[in-house]
Amino acid sequence: MSDVRTLLKKRPLLFDGGMGTYYKGAPGRECEQANRLDPDGIRAVHRAYLAAGADAIKTNTFGLPRMAAAQDPEWEALADAGWKLAAEAAAGTDAAVFADLGPAPDTEGLSAAQVYTEVVRRFAALGAKNYLFETLSSDTGVLDAVRALRETVPDAFVQVSFAVLPDGYTREGQHCRALVRRMADSGLVDAAGLNCVSAPGAMRTLVQQLGQVGIPLSVMPNAGYPVVTRTQVQYRGKPDYFASELARLAAEGVRILGGCCGTTPAHIFELSKIVGNYAPRPLPEARHETVLSGLEPLRIVPEANFINIGERTNVAGSARFARLIREGSYEEALSVARAQVEAGAQIVDVCMDDGLIDGPAAMRTFLNLMASEPEIARVPTMIDSSKWEVLEAGLEVTQGKAVVNSISLKEGEAEFLRRAAAIRRYGAAAVVMLFDERGQADTFERKIEVAERAYRLLTGNGFPPEEIIFDPNVLAVATGIPEHDGYAKAFIDATRWIKEHLPHAKVSGGVSNLSFAFRGNNAVREAMHSAFLYHAIRAGMDMGIVNPQMLRVYDQIEPELLERVEDVLLCRRPDASERLAEYAHAIREEAAAAPAQAPDAWRTGTLAERIDHAMLKGIADCIEEDALEGYRTLGSPMEVIDRLLMPAMERVGRLFGEGRMFLPQVVKTARVMKRAVAALTPYIEQGTGQSAHTAGKVLIATVKGDVHDIGKNIVSVVMACNGYEIRDLGVMVEPQRIVDEAVAWGAQCICLSGLITPSLDEMIHVCEELERRRLRIPVIIGGATTSELHTAVKIAPVYSGAVVHSPNASRNAQILARLLGPDGESYTAEVRAAQEELRRRFEKEELSRRLIPIVEVRKARKGAPHHTPVVPLHPGRMVFPDFDVADVEPYIDWNFFFPAWGLKGRYPDILDHPERGAEARKLFDDAQTMLARIRDGRLLTLQAAVGIFPARSEGDDIWVADSRGRERRFAMLRNQTRGEENRSLADFIAPAGDWIGCFAVTAGIGLRELEERFRSEGDDYSAIMAKLLADRLTEAFAEVVHSFVRRQMWGYEQGEPPAPAAVIRGDYRGRRMAFGYPASPDHSLKREAFDLLAAEITTGMRLTENWMIDPGEALCGLMFADAEYFSVGKIDTKQLLDYARRRGMEVEQVKKLIPNNI
DSSP states (O other), X not given: OXXXXXXXXXXXXXXXXXXXXXXXXOXXXXXXXXXXXXXXXXXXXXXXXXXXXXXXXXXXXXXXXXXXXXXXXXXXXXXXXXXXHHHHHHTTSOOEEEEEEOOOOOOSSOOHHHHHHHHHHHHHHHTOOEEEEEXXXXXXXXXXXXXXXXXXXXXXXXXXXEOOOTTSBOTTSOBHHHHHHHHHHHSSOSEEEEESXXXXXXXXXXXHHHOOOSSOEEEEOOXXXXXXXXXXXXXXXXXXXXXXXXXXXXXXXXXXXXXXXXXXXXXXXXXXXXXXXXXXXXXXXXXXXEEEESSSEEEEOGGGOOEEEEOSSBTTTOHHHHHHXXXXXXXXXXXXXXXXXXXXXXXXXXXXXXXXXXXXXXHHHHHHHHHTOHHHHTSOEEEXXXXXXXXXXXXXXXXXXXXXXXXXXXXXXXXXXXXXXXXHHTTOEEEEESEXXXXXXXXXXHHHHHHHHHHHHHHHTTOOGGGEEEEXXXXXXXXXXXGGTTHHHHHHHHXXXXXXXXXXXXXXXXXXXXXXXXXTOHHHHHHHXXXXXXXXHHHTOOEEEOOGGGOOOGGGSOHHHHHHHHHHHTTOSTTHHHHHHHHXXXXXXXXXXXXXXXXXXXXXXXXXXXXXXXXXXXXXXTHHHHHHHHHHHHSOHHHHIIIIIHHHXXXXXXXXXXXXXXXXXXXHHHHHHHHHHHHHHXXXXXXXXXXXXXXXXXXXXXXXXXXXXHHHHHHHHXXXXXXXXXXXXXXXXXXXXXXXXXXXXXXXXXXXXXXXXXXXXXXXXXXXXXXXXXXXXXXXXXXXXXXXXXXXXXXXXXXXXXXXXXXXXXXXXXXXXXXXXXXXXXXXXXXXXXXXXXXXXXXXXXXXXXXXXXXXXXXXXXXXXXXXXXXXXSOEEEEEEEEOHHHHGGGOOGGGHHHHTTOOSOTTXXXXXXXXXXXXXXXXHHHHHHHHHHHHHTOSEEEEEEEEEEEEEETTEEEEEOTTSOEEEEEXXXXXXXXXXXXXXXXXXXXXXXXXXXXXXXXXXXXXXXXXXXXXXXXXXXXXXXXXXHHHHXXXXXXXXXXXXXXXXXXXXXXXXXXXXXXXXXXXXXXXXXXXXXXXXXXXXXXXXXXXXXXXHHSSOEEOTTSOEESSSEEEEEEESSOOOOOOOOOOHHHHHHHHHHHTXXXXXXXXXXXXXX
């Protein structure tokens, strides 16, 4: 039985197909019962899949967890029989056997964890090493069972697979990305992925949602979607289609493939023909990305700016919520949570700490109710309590990946680590309050001391650093107590220190604590919160509990108030607290003395000022009135949108991006915008006759992962008013659905909308899907984050159809008119030409950013240690006029021979390939026959000239002296790519007293005559064979000559010579660098080498005026005693000019010599 981990290092692992649908059991019987009632039938199914090429088979025990949960007395006997049958079928093969476990229900008698644990222990006792948990809708109980399993089978291979609907969610409402990420992060699971429910094509879209995962991914789809007839369920997906779709996934890095419902041995056989073509990619390194989840994943990354935690579902912070919980009005209490999510909360904090409330029971009840409301459950939960039993009660029922708020070192290290381990077991992240046995950390020094200690303890015990969220304690400032003056600055400084010294950890805090000294003075409190967030976010604060009603736009704070607030927060002067208190007192007195200012005083401004104010403040009361006034003034509803509304939205977006506005404020702005557009919509619709052209059918959608629809709705209305038939698919639309709907409806154009940065990738996926299906429907790209440049550089290249960027709704209609009008082809050509120019300019700018200036590179290399020369035993030249083919044959690298004939695969494995093996063996036999003819008939002559010469380096030049002491310059190029070592071949030669080798070899003398002879006899096959063998012999001859130089001429290689296989792998000291290859891309340097070697006098090789060697089967280059392969890559203009000067050539001539480096 093969080791699964070993096989995965070589190629993808191939599972069997759907036992339950392929085996035709008796009606009404469980398939598992056939383990005892029809063992021959089950054994035959296993063997059929093995014969089809499966590397792994599953025991026929999918339903056992369900039977064990129901305490069916038969389940243990069925487990034993199922294991025995699979093991018997696999005996004598290399196939692996997996103990197969389907979903385990939670029952009153047994939890899912208990059921799984009991079943895996049974299989462990039978000798099972491999385990598959499959078709799961949640991960409840799985990790507990795996943890128990590893106590008895430490090296068990465990794979977990989820059944996911096409929208990315399981039937229990959990998102596949969060589930697979939890498995990868657990450190317990070896592979994870998806199976069942979806057809092969849909699986690719789901896999794209998973992102990078640090363990092998598995995909085992159904044969297709089920077709239900009166008597049976059929899966009609054809084996060749199934295999081709999974081959695409293998090419993209999926490591484990197989089938589920409806897949037969024929499906697995077709897949086995392909799977060996894909060498495994290295698994991506852990990205340490913090991902929480409710029904949807929440990535906490710098681009997110700041994550807002809603605080109103906290009995300590909301009197209304506390009253509703005490009264048992949980349904009404849900409205508080719903309002927070609608207001922009990205995490909902739930706290039940109240002396009159049963905390654990209230937490369980409320979280279960939240899980039943998709609009609330889509965001992650923060389980908040100072009591561990309440936190654990929440962990037991919460869905997705939650956050526990909080744990600390207050009760000592042992209890801290015990609670952390429990949180880890539940798959949650943890807020770590900066307390220890000495109490609260209130100074910068104490905060970083406790943070570092907690971080080392947690990470040292396997807690992922990205799931540690520090709360450095936001404490009240300007209280009149001098010790409190530094609290805000200590938080900000500690945040900065944590981000610099504790990799991947996050920082949170409760912001409203800051301003408790100014309760009742909202003007000051709002300014303090906004200014604090501005500085804390810049220091690295990732998230926080914030009341959106107590925030102001940073730029809108009165300058004097802002100065005094920041004096307090940043400790800029000793009297800062007194000065802010004075200002706050003055504000109150002024407010009391002055007549109350009308709350709508801002309504006296101009129309543009009123709209800007309403958008900035999120005030929707008068926006319809202002929008209609704008329509009457400007005469066009689109003018109102383009000139008044959109500039205000763009300003809000800019302030948000700069950290001067926060998400709750942006959400309110979006509501204002929606109401304004709704007021203008009837007038947009009246403009139908404004533009006469041929209309068409246009499909529009906001792409997957994006819920923004304002821009899309505007575009829909405008296009409808211009005579187009519109099909609006709404928001969060999967790429496959967009394409399916467009094809089914006959759309003539697809419009894709998106507001957030990840939407750009989704637009690419849509165009990739269009390209895969060979469609040519024009695509229009629009939305706040899109641009003409991004469309040209990233989206248009993946699709052969037209892809056009539209900056606004008005322009969209004009683009459509041209795309679908009579000059559509010429317009598309114009767009493509403009995009090509944008790409050219972008690549030029990108290259300059990617490259380190050559002056800086050379300056940085000045301190590098010089190469230590190796003095040769026998310097000078040597010629090999007629080398024996027999001595070269063992050094032939056959890996490049078979692909030249269209046969992919590694030698010698390809000779045993189930499909290509026979053809590969025949080809190999023919090659051996031809080699024998060449060798015995001396049909090809192998010649070489080599030499070792005195050398020295000077800058990026290598100066080589001939036998008369005359020096020749070999000008080298230097790598300039940022992040690489920036080498030049000159680095491997000392400034004085060094040596270098030169070589020119060929196995092609006589080839031209041999080819002509074969072709004159009508034997093209032999002509091609001879040419390919001459090419292989040349490479092999170069290795033999290099070995001779290392051992006999230079003499630095001693002892037993390496075997041919080791030589082919390059397992020796020294390197030969051929001209025209990545480290020395300039072919023209062959002239200097040929002259040094007198190659044209001593051998039959000739150099053409274009520096090509005749015969073509030849190599020429340099040999170094110590060097490493590298690639020069792109160079900048300064190095190009300098290289042309050193070569004594015109710049344009050099550009032609090294086009790939310019």
